[in-house]
Structure formats: structure tokens, C-alpha cells
Amino acid sequence: MLRAHIKYLSIVFCALIGATIMTVQTPPVQAEDVFLVEPADTSQTTTKDQRISQRKTELKAQISEQSLKTLAQKCKKVQKTIAAIKTKDEKALIIRHDFYTSSANKLNYIVDNLKKQNISSTALEAAGQPFGVAVNKYLSDARAYKAAIDDLASMDCTKDTTGFRATILSAQQLRAQLASDVATIKNTFTQIKAAVEQAKTKLPKADG
Numbered sequence: 001m002l003r004a005h006i007k008y009l010s011i012v013f014c015a016l017i018g019a020t021i022m023t024v025q026t027p028p029v030q031a032e033d034v035f036l037v038e039p040a041d042t043s044q045t046t047t048k049d050q051r052i053s054q055r056k057t058e059l060k061a062q063i064s065e066q067s068l069k070t071l072a073q074k075c076k077k078v079q080k081t082i083a084a085i086k087t088k089d090e091k092a093l094i095i096r097h098d099f100y101t102s103s104a105n106k107l108n109y110i111v112d113n114l115k116k117q118n119i120s121s122t123a124l125e126a127a128g129q130p131f132g133v134a135v136n137k138y139l140s141d142a143r144a145y146k147a148a149i150d151d152l153a154s155m156d157c158t159k160d161t162t163g164f165r166a167t168i169l170s171a172q173q174l175r176a177q178l179a180s181d182v183a184t185i186k187n188t189f190t191q192i193k194a195a196v197e198q199a200k201t202k203l204p205k206a207d208g
Helices: 002-017 048-064 063-116 122-154 163-203
Strands: none
Touching: 002 163, 048 122, 048 163, 063 163, 122 163
16 A cells, blocks of 8 residues: 555656646645645635725735726626636636645655654655645645635626726736746655655565
8 A cells, every 4th residue: 555655646746747737725634744734714714805905905006097997997807707717727726735735645644654664754754844835835825816816706896996906916916926836846846756766665575
């Protein structure tokens, strides 16, 4: 079973290097050694008006009167485009979330079983820590992006064009940050793959 999980990680971490999907909202993460923290759901802890007000305050300097006038004339059409993006992104976000957390759990399984067999897991644990930190950053940003895209799709853009524009800017920034987070996570895969391959050499040979 341990060999099967190691083989799995060798495959998925290679596959992840070429993956470009992003993530979000699923059940809490259960990881033992690579600690992943499921961010709080801001839709449950804040109201939409509170979130929009905060974005307007944070991004006020980036919103011009001319951009607001232009947006007011076409915000409903923009909102339809956003709804399509939201549907597409939500599927990708869930896939990415599940992929990362499943990989963390598989990695923890290998570490725990190496320890049970008195085989050093130091290299694998060291390689796994940057992965955990990077994924936690991604999960937090993904949660914020999910909240922004949800608010964009549901708010009345004609009544609060400033809030709509501020939320668009916030979503754009978060989307760019997610791409950066994914790149950071990818950079951890080389060390993890090397550590996994090293662990394979220390396992007792299967009978037969």
C-alpha cells in the first residue's frame, strides 16, 4: 500500500507541474504533517455590503470617475460575462482544492509509514513544508477570490457602480495572485518528487 501511495505521488506531482487550474470551497482539510488550514468562509462571517465597502476603501485610488461612467452604461452586460466566468472557475477551483489537499494527505501517509518502518522521512518532511505553506496561501487567496466573484454575480451593479468596479478590481488582483500562488506551488514539486524517489529506494523490496 505504501508503494502504491508513493507511485501515486510520483505521478500526480509530475502532472501538477503542467496543470493550470485554480480553487475553493469544500469540506475542511485533514492533513497530519503537512498542515493545511481551511480559511474561514467570509460569506458566513461578513455581509456582502461589508465586503463591498471594504473593497471600495482599499481600491478607492484606482477608481476614476470616467471608468465609473463607462461601467454604469454596460454593467449588466459585464455582469453576464462575470456569471459565465464564475461557473467555469468554480469547477476548476474545486478540482484544484481537492488535488492539493489529497496530495498533502498522501504525502503525510507516506511520512507516517516511513516512520513506522524506522526509515528516515527527514528529506520528505523538509520538502513537504514549503508545499504546505504555499498551498495555505493559495487556499486563502482562493477563498477571497470566490467571495469577490460571488458578490460580482449577485450585486445590483446599477445601484452601486463604485462597489461593482472596486469588486472587479479586487477579483482581478486576486486572480493574478492565484496564478502566482500556483507557480510557487509548482516550484515545490521538484524537491518533493526527488524526496519521494529517494524514499522509494529505502523501502524493503516486495516479496516475489
